[in-house]
Amino acid sequence: MSKPAMQLVNLKKTIGNKPIIKGLDFEIRAGEVFGFLGPNGAGKTTTIRMMVGLIDITEGDVLIEGKSIKTDFKGAIQHVGAIVENPEMYPFLSGWKNLKQYARMVEGVTDERIKEVVSLVGLEKAIHEKAGRYSLGMRQRLGIAQALLHGPSILILDEPTNGLDPSGIREIRKYIRNLAEKENVAVIVSSHLLTEIELMCDRIGVIKNGELIAIEEVQTVEHEEALKEVYIEVEPMETAKVYLDSHLENGVGVGSKELSMSVKREEIPQILKNLMEQGISIYGVRVLQATLEDKFFDLIGENSIE
Amino acid sequence: MSNFMKLIWNEQIKLYAKKATWVMFAVILVIAIGGGLITKFFGTESDFKEYGDNWQTELQAENEQLMAEMADDEFAGFTNEFIIAENNYHLENNIKPQPYDGWEYVLDNSFLTSVISLFTIIVAAGIISNEFKWGTIKLLLIRPISRTKILFSKYVSVLIFALTLLVFLLLSSWLVGALLFGLNGLNPMVVQDMMPGYAHNDVLGEIAKSYGFSIVTLVMMATFAFMISAIFRSSGMAIGLAIFLMMAGNTIVAFLSQYEWSKFILFANTNLEQYTNGMEPTIPGMSMTFSIIVLLVYFAIFIGAAWAAFTKRDVAGN
Numbered sequence: 001m002s003k004p005a006m007q008l009v010n011l012k013k014t015i016g017n018k019p020i021i022k023g024l025d026f027e028i029r030a031g032e033v034f035g036f037l038g039p040n041g042a043g044k045t046t047t048i049r050m051m052v053g054l055i056d057i058t059e060g061d062v063l064i065e066g067k068s069i070k071t072d073f074k075g076a077i078q079h080v081g082a083i084v085e086n087p088e089m090y091p092f093l094s095g096w097k098n099l100k101q102y103a104r105m106v107e108g109v110t111d112e113r114i115k116e117v118v119s120l121v122g123l124e125k126a127i128h129e130k131a132g133r134y135s136l137g138m139r140q141r142l143g144i145a146q147a148l149l150h151g152p153s154i155l156i157l158d159e160p161t162n163g164l165d166p167s168g169i170r171e172i173r174k175y176i177r178n179l180a181e182k183e184n185v186a187v188i189v190s191s192h193l194l195t196e197i198e199l200m201c202d203r204i205g206v207i208k209n210g211e212l213i214a215i216e217e218v219q220t221v222e223h224e225e226a227l228k229e230v231y232i233e234v235e236p237m238e239t240a241k242v243y244l245d246s247h248l249e250n251g252v253g254v255g256s257k258e259l260s261m262s263v264k265r266e267e268i269p270q271i272l273k274n275l276m277e278q279g280i281s282i283y284g285v286r287v288l289q290a291t292l293e294d295k296f297f298d299l300i301g302e303n304s305i306e
Numbered sequence: 307m308s309n310f311m312k313l314i315w316n317e318q319i320k321l322y323a324k325k326a327t328w329v330m331f332a333v334i335l336v337i338a339i340g341g342g343l344i345t346k347f348f349g350t351e352s353d354f355k356e357y358g359d360n361w362q363t364e365l366q367a368e369n370e371q372l373m374a375e376m377a378d379d380e381f382a383g384f385t386n387e388f389i390i391a392e393n394n395y396h397l398e399n400n401i402k403p404q405p406y407d408g409w410e411y412v413l414d415n416s417f418l419t420s421v422i423s424l425f426t427i428i429v430a431a432g433i434i435s436n437e438f439k440w441g442t443i444k445l446l447l448i449r450p451i452s453r454t455k456i457l458f459s460k461y462v463s464v465l466i467f468a469l470t471l472l473v474f475l476l477l478s479s480w481l482v483g484a485l486l487f488g489l490n491g492l493n494p495m496v497v498q499d500m501m502p503g504y505a506h507n508d509v510l511g512e513i514a515k516s517y518g519f520s521i522v523t524l525v526m527m528a529t530f531a532f533m534i535s536a537i538f539r540s541s542g543m544a545i546g547l548a549i550f551l552m553m554a555g556n557t558i559v560a561f562l563s564q565y566e567w568s569k570f571i572l573f574a575n576t577n578l579e580q581y582t583n584g585m586e587p588t589i590p591g592m593s594m595t596f597s598i599i600v601l602l603v604y605f606a607i608f609i610g611a612a613w614a615a616f617t618k619r620d621v622a623g624n
Contacts, residue, residue, distance in 0.1 A: 046622070049620075049621070049622060052448045053447070053448065054444060054447060054448065054620070054621040054622070055620035055621060055622050056620055073450075073452070074450040074451070074452070075450075077448055077449065077450050078450040080448065082448055084444045084445075084448070085441075085444070086441060088440055088441030088442050088444070088445070089440075089442065090320060090323070090440060090442060091440070092320075092323045092324055093319075093320070093323050097319070097323070101316050101319070101320075102445065102449065104312040104313075104315065104316055105312070105313070105316070105446075105449040105450075105451055106449060106450060146445060
């Protein structure tokens with residue numbers, strides 16, 4: 001496992017007497033896409049603002065490549081590219097001139113680099129138009145370009161697919177995966193849309209009311225060992241139930257038309273074969289995929305803000 | 307280019323990318339041309355009169371004629387008296403009167419520095435608050451540059467803008483003046499009404515003094531607007547408050563002049579010209595040194611407050 005690109009150490013934010021963020025502890029590794037998931041008002045943006053030093057940290061710290069954002073702001077922030085909330089640009093400047101503004105604020109960003117980034121986000125055609133005329137999707141791309149200019153090792157994107165059309169979303173997703181896998185960038189993506197995050201992230205941190213309530217690895221390859229809920233529609237049901245009860249450890253449940261059971265994936269063919277040999281007719285088999293969405297809603301419960 | 311210079315460069319690009327900035331320059335040009343044309347075609351005739359070798363006789367004849375006019379028409383007295391007094395100053399000190407020229411026009415236009423103050427206030431009020439309004443402040447403050455540096459690059463940018471406007475005013479006034487009235491040499495002497503009395507000074511020195519003193523108000527009010535902009539993150543409030551105070555400043559001082567502490571009011575001190583030419587200061591007991599110290603204290607407070615507000619506060623909800 002690679003060293004953490006960013007570490008949150010007991011990160012807290014209190015505004016007035018109200019604790020907004022109640023002690024976040026997690027790390028993001030180089031080369032992974034980390035999804036920061038939570039309902040609106042859970043504290044995603046506040047956390048991101050603390051990560052980039054826009055707001056003060058009440059307690060704890062954020063370490064970026066080992067450097068504290070509190071005590072070594074410049075040392076820490078130089079590794080970060082970010083979009084915080086909406087990708088806002090100077091509306092009266094062209095996309096190109098907007099990027100030049102940010103290029104002048106760091107060392108060593110050449111015009112060639114800007115062109116490279118612009119073509120990466122696919123904005124070549126509109127780059128000399130005023131940013132005020134851009135659609136939200138184009139501004140999103142310009143925002144990502146701005147964040148990538150100086151070749152950061154950590155990229156923070158707040159709701160990056162907001163306002164993009166489906167093909168744009170797919171492109172950005174592909175691009176984010178690419179950055180993580182090929183250039184070893186740690187990408188933090190915040191979203192309240194689970195399906196989005198599920199498709200592009202390696203790990204997901206779920207935040208609710210300022211607390212991290214779960215960190216999950218996204219399983220891209222199905223584990224052979226995991227038990228699955230399998231439903232089989234059989235005739236006659238009684239014979240099948242008696243047979244299966246005597247052969248399966250966990251027993252079977254009886255539905256209106258189906259029998260349900262928890263078995264490993266590799267066991268399914270044998271079970272079906274045995275049932276047929278017993279003269280039982282099988283009309284259908286379905287395997288229930290426990291999706292992240294189910295887990296998410298179990299964890300979050302209602303979308304309530306305390 | 308150094309880091310700080312690049313930041314200033316960025317600010318200047320943003321400034322000149324906006325139409326409003328160009329309108330400011332256009333307004334100054336229009337006033338310079340308009341004022342020149344008005345002076346040329348509606349100005350006092352005697353100002354443009356060219357005198358010959360025996361100018362003394364000419365002046366005396368002029369005076370007699372003016373006296374005669376005054377006897378006929380009691381309303382002519384107001385302007386005529388001034389012309390006679392000025393003519394007498396020329397005769398007594400043996401100074402040949404010269405016609406109104408471009409240099410004098412530049413000097414007369416020094417009142418336009420208040421327009422520059424106004425424009426500078428508008429720019430100073432917007433340079434921080436606009437970043438909040440546009441939301442770009444978030445992108446500005448997540449670069450490896452300290453907030454202090456960003457703040458001062460913006461402040462210096464405001465001063466550069468004021469200086470640019472000032473140079474533009476000087477140049478356009480001089481060009482319009484030279485074209486319409488001609489020039490009496492490179493640095494001619496001018497006779498000025500000091501109220502009371504007259505003085506004979508070289509014009510470049512007078513221009514430097516007149517514009518120079520007005521810069522004090524300009525810088526103080528721009529710094530004030532800059533501070534308000536940094537604290538409240540709203541340009542409307544900064545513009546409104548700064549312009550109101552600039553306009554009402556003298557009235558406030560006059561209103562409160564009965565109190566001893568009124569000499570510590572900013573506006574009692576911004577006009578350093580009150581200590582020159584043997585004039586009486588607004589409030590007795592004040593001196594040039596006193597005013598400069600008071601101004602420096604205000605300046606330090608404005609900058610300090612702007613700095614504290616900009617570097618210490620959270621950037622949330624923008």
